[in-house]
Amino acid sequence: MDAKLPPYLHRQDGQLMFEQVPLSSLAREHGTPLFVYSRAAMLDALSAYQRGLAGRPHLICYAMKANANLAVIETLVRAGCGLDIVSGGELERALAAGCEPAKIIFSGVGKTRAEMRRALEAGIGCFNVESEAELDVLDAVACDMGVRAPVSIRVNPNVDAKTHPYISTGLKGNKFGIAHERVVDTYRHAAACRGLSVAGIDCHIGSQITDPGPYLDAMDRVLDLVEAIEAAGVPIRHVDFGGGLGIDYADDAPPAADHLWQLLLARMDARGHGHRKIFIEPGRSLVGNAGVCLTEVLYLKPGEHKNFLIVDAAMNDLPRPAMYEAYHRIVPLQPSPAEPRTWDVVGPVCESGDWLGRDRDLAVQPGDLLAVLSAGAYCMSMASNYNTRGRAAEVLVDGDRTRLIRQRESVADQLRLERGLS
Incomplete structure (x- = not known):
């Protein structure tokens, strides 16, 4: 039935299980759309x-923009992670999750x-600074407070990450980082600022x-x-x-994280930099395959050119297909007596871009439940x-136990901050 399932998803008597929990039981208990995460998958x-980094001085900071649920963050913080944040709101979440401030890196x-x-x-442990203008503002703020801000300057190395252009961040045409040829002068300037303390160097080329x-x-x-900065x-x-x-969305073949770091550490050693402390900021690779989105089939709408399978999840729940034309595998939670057909899986939002999957072979009927896989990130x-x-x-699975980690949002929740005319 399933070509390939992410870790900790498996079939038992035809039922799709996450760890030891049948996903259909969670859909019945909590309704749909519903996000479900596996604690074991995240920790694995x-x-x-x-x-991969054992025996080396390092700090792994989870890039919490991938999934900022408090229980997800706490799971990784308790396992030793720091956090990579990109806003003041994420800073407050990081502190609420119990992260040591010295293990927080502020990017963006x-x-x-x-x-x-x-x-x-x-x-916090460090600011990853993205421009000369930001460097000067941070210096002024720190001086006004009578402190020194630890900084790492983000370098734009003009390296093609060979990924979607919207999530490529290391080319000259991207908005991120300081151009390679300006980096040494920028470090000289930072070192001369009274409110700054140079801590490191930063590079992130994409997702x-x-x-x-x-x-x-x-x-x-x-x-x-x-080498050039230290020579200066x-x-x-x-x-x-x-x-x-x-991660593996559609037969992608990324290297395992430990294998990747064997390659990178070997390169550092060969160049005489094996003594340096390493910071990394994984996001998607920690949580992406640890999550699924459950959705119910509402209607079947066969057509002359396309067959549409309308579900209750939409682009507001799963934006990646609409934003990036991203692929997520879609599988049924349990067997159905229906005959297989090829469907475009679409949601109820009033946009032609509201689709979750195109040309999917599925045997379904109204009321059936589906899982959109690899939905833990973004x-x-x-x-x-x-x-x-x-x-x-949102629900967290831990073995045979489950915990509701975010209640479903109501219309009243949405209207609470608004004020009408009367």
Whole structure:
């Protein structure tokens, strides 16, 4: 029935199980659309990074933009992770999840003065600075507070990550980082600022990367810069290689995290940099395959050119197909007596872009339940209330136990902050 299932998903007597829990029972209990995450799958993905970096000074910071649910964050923090944040809101979530401030890294191109001030008050570990202008503002804020801000400058190495253009971040045409040829001068400037303390160097080239080649190219360029920066008299304490490792959505073949880091560490050793502390910021590769979205079949709408299978999940729940034409496998939760047909799986939102899967061979009838796989990253974190649709509930599975970790959002929840004319 299933060509391939992510870890911890399996069939038992025809029923789709996540760890030891039948997903159909969760759909009945909590309704649909429903996101379900496996704690074991998250920890297993993290352990591959921990094995790959064992024996080296390092800090793994989960890029929480991938999935910012408190229970997800707490799961990874309790397993030893720091957190990579990109907003003041994420900083408050990180602190609420119990992350040590010194293990928080603040990335992102548009940090405000208020966000900088709050992060300095909290005592975060490092700011990944994205522009010279941001560097000067952070210096001014830190001086005004009478503190020094630890900084790592993000380098744009002009390396093609060979991924979707919307999630490529390391080319000259992208908005991220400081151009390769300006980096040494920028470090000289940072070292001269009274409110800044240079801590490291940062590079992140994109997301959903499945080829080790771009990582190795970026590492060589970053190490070239480290040598040039230190030759200019500015010491570098850590090297931050970002994240971006892909997962298997549609027969993708990314390297295992431990294998990837064997390659990268060997390159660092060969160039004489094996002593340096390594920071990394994985997101999707920790949580992407640890989540599914459950949805109910509402209607079947055969047509002359296309057959449409209309479900209750939509682009506001799973934005990736509409945004990136992304592929997610879609499988039934249990066998159906229906005959297989080829369907476009679409949602109820009033947009032609509201689709979850095209040309899928499925045997379904109204009332059947489906699972959209590999939905743990960049789905709920990007969900919206378009069409005044409430965001889905979320459940965490741990063996044979389950926990509701986010209640379904109601219309009353959405209207609470609005004010009418009367």
